[in-house]
Amino acid sequence: EAQVTQNPRxxxxxxxKKLTVTCSxxxxxxYMSWYRQDPGLGLRQIYYxxxxxxxxxxxxxxxxxxxxxxxxxxxxxxxxxxxxQTSLYFCASSRDGLSxxxxxxxxTRLTVT
Amino acid sequence: AQSxxxxxxxxxxxxxxxxxxxxxxxxxxxxxxxxxVQYPGQHLQLLLKYFSGDPLVKGIKGFEAEFIKSKFSxxxxxxxxxxxxxxxxxxxxxPYTDKLIFGTGTRLQVFP
Numbered sequence: 001e002a003q004v005t006q007n008p009r010x011x012x013x014x015x016x017k018k019l020t021v022t023c024s025x026x027x028x029x030x031y032m033s034w035y036r037q038d039p040g041l042g043l044r045q046i047y048y049x050x051x052x053x054x055x056x057x058x059x060x061x062x063x064x065x066x067x068x069x070x071x072x073x074x075x076x077x078x079x080x081x082x083x084x085q086t087s088l089y090f091c092a093s094s095r096d097g098l099s100x101x102x103x104x105x106x107x108t109r110l111t112v113t
Numbered sequence: 114a115q116s117x118x119x120x121x122x123x124x125x126x127x128x129x130x131x132x133x134x135x136x137x138x139x140x141x142x143x144x145x146x147x148x149x150v151q152y153p154g155q156h157l158q159l160l161l162k163y164f165s166g167d168p169l170v171k172g173i174k175g176f177e178a179e180f181i182k183s184k185f186s187x188x189x190x191x192x193x194x195x196x197x198x199x200x201x202x203x204x205x206x207x208p209y210t211d212k213l214i215f216g217t218g219t220r221l222q223v224f225p
Contacts, residue, residue: 042119043205048211090156090157106156107156
């Protein structure tokens with residue numbers, strides 16, 4: 001089954017404790033992206049990747065890092081999480097850039113206390 | 114600043130009512146346009162998209178949208194909503210870059 005998976009689905013952590021949210025797709029997609037969803041703000045793009053070893057900032061990259069060492073994986077790293085990073089995070093992938101439909105993962109709800 | 118606006122934040126309808134959700138964007142030039150839907154507890158799914166051609170596009174579940182270039186709009190419509198259409202709807206614009214810009218979303222509640 002074609003899908004985007006994220007782990008963990010739920011995470012409660014404390015300020016400053018490094019964490020990684022994994023994202024994996026099995027569709028051989030070139031483009032992958034991370035979004036955060038906050039009430040009243042919709043989805044905002046954090047980082048995206050056009051291909052392996054090619055990443056770029058979205059609209060809200062501060063406090064986040066990403067890497068794309070393999071085509072299927074695109075982890076989101078929070079080196080020192082803060083409470084303002086409490087949010088619902090979605091990973092998405094598409095075949096080749098944004099001219100194609102994006103497939104979204106199930107989301108990761110992160111709470112930073 | 115360039116943006117995507119969804120003016121209807123919360124819409125409440127009865128079943129069989131007609132639906133129109135507004136979406137306006139402020140990017141000049143060529144754009145790709147999308148509507149995504151998020152059912153309660155689920156991830157986003159594509160409803161429909163417009164890249165070029167006929168400005169009236171049809172999507173899944175009876176939804177359609179009309180691209181009006183002069184108005185920078187891409188409104189979503191459905192002639193008769195069902196209870197199962199209760200969800201949050203997001204308009205998104207790709208201004209021919211590598212980024213996708215979402216609107217803030219419209220929460221639709223349909224009552225039987």
